[in-house]
Amino acid sequence: xxxxxxxxxxxxxxxxxxxxxxxxxxxxxxxxxxxxxxxxxxxxxxxxxxxxxxxxxxxxxxxxxxxxxxxxxxxxxxxxxxxxxxxxxxxxxxxxxxxxxxxxxxxxxxxxxxxxxxxxxxxxxxxxxxxxxxxxxxxxxxxxxxxxxxxxxxxxxxxxxxxxxxxxxxxxxxxxxxxxxxxxxxxxxxxxxxxxxxxxxxxxxxxxxxxxxx
Ligand SMILES: C[S@@+](CC[C@H](N)C(=O)[O-])C[C@H]1O[C@@H](n2cnc3c(N)ncnc32)[C@H](O)[C@@H]1O
Numbered sequence: 001x002x003x004x005x006x007x008x009x010x011x012x013x014x015x016x017x018x019x020x021x022x023x024x025x026x027x028x029x030x031x032x033x034x035x036x037x038x039x040x041x042x043x044x045x046x047x048x049x050x051x052x053x054x055x056x057x058x059x060x061x062x063x064x065x066x067x068x069x070x071x072x073x074x075x076x077x078x079x080x081x082x083x084x085x086x087x088x089x090x091x092x093x094x095x096x097x098x099x100x101x102x103x104x105x106x107x108x109x110x111x112x113x114x115x116x117x118x119x120x121x122x123x124x125x126x127x128x129x130x131x132x133x134x135x136x137x138x139x140x141x142x143x144x145x146x147x148x149x150x151x152x153x154x155x156x157x158x159x160x161x162x163x164x165x166x167x168x169x170x171x172x173x174x175x176x177x178x179x180x181x182x183x184x185x186x187x188x189x190x191x192x193x194x195x196x197x198x199x200x201x202x203x204x205x206x207x208x209x210x211x212x213x214x
Contacts, residue, residue: 007172008053008123015081019056025170033200034118037149037207038062040198046070047113050139052102052132053077053120057086063116064095074108076100102132106139115140118149122171122178129178133190140212146192151179152199152206163204183208 003009010018022030038059043049043066051060054075063073073090075097077083086097100106102120115136121129136146156164156176167175184195192210199206 003125003128006123006125006174007170008120010079010082012081015079016085018082019058025166029201033205034059034149035062036200037118037147037198038066040207041114041116041145041147041209043067043114044071048072048111049074050106050108050112050115050136051075052115052117052136054086054097055082055118057089057097059116059118060086060090060095060097064090064092067094069094074098074112076102076106078102102135103128104135106135108139110138110141112140112144114145114147116147116149120150121148122150122175125174126177126181129186130190133187137191137212142212142214144212146187146208146210146212148183148208149200150206150208151175152197152203153181153183154179154203156180 014021043063045066045068047067049063049072051063051073054060054077057075060073060075067073071094073095075086077086077097078099078101083097083099117136121132124132140146156167156179183197187195187210191213193213195208195210197206197208
């Protein structure tokens with residue numbers, strides 16, 4: 001069931017024009033940040049990747065550039081408008097999307113080399129975040145990686161007025177928890193190690209990578 005407090009489930013107009021809106025509200029900076037994040041991930045050409053809350057397929061198409069025919073990308077999303085866009089945009093034999101609620105157990109165990117989750121996890125309660133991270137952990141092979149592209153850690157109260165205003169308008173209460181929660185603890189508690197955080201737009205946007213325990 002949809003969580004009414006969360007704002008990560010995007011419908012209708014917002015879903016159809018999500019990529020364009022994101023480019024506009026970040027003054028054109030978003031594509032550069034995303035490209036950088038994917039470059040840092042250093043994907044191997046035969047990786048099996050799960051893209052959680054895959055959205056329009058923009059991320060999957062970019063990751064696909066790094067793969068050969070042995071690599072695979074599977075997206076999960078629940079929003080039909082997003083799924084439709086993904087199918088139109090990512091027309092490759094080794095890339096597909098399934099309708100799946102990421103709170104529910106994933107139908108893949110010890111299968112993926114990497115799970116990518118971009119601007120999704122901040123929109124869930126701490127309790128649901130744990131469930132999602134456990135689902136991700138189970139779906140990864142031992143030694144597989146999670147890559148989280150999302151807000152970093154920053155103190156909301158110390159931010160300039162315009163950042164506070166934009167964040168308040170755009171984000172739900174769960175995002176306020178997320179920016180203050182310790183990422184290393186969040187991941188090591190679930191069974192990951194070797195947590196690395198790359199700052200992409202200062203502390204505001206980061207790529208956090210960790211490895212599933214062997
Ligand atoms: C903010 S958008 C980010 C989309 C994409 N990851 C990106 O970076 O462009 C969040 C996405 O998560 C999906 N989503 C939200 N809740 C979900 C859930 N419970 N299960 C699967 N997908 C979900 C939404 O439909 C939407 O496509």
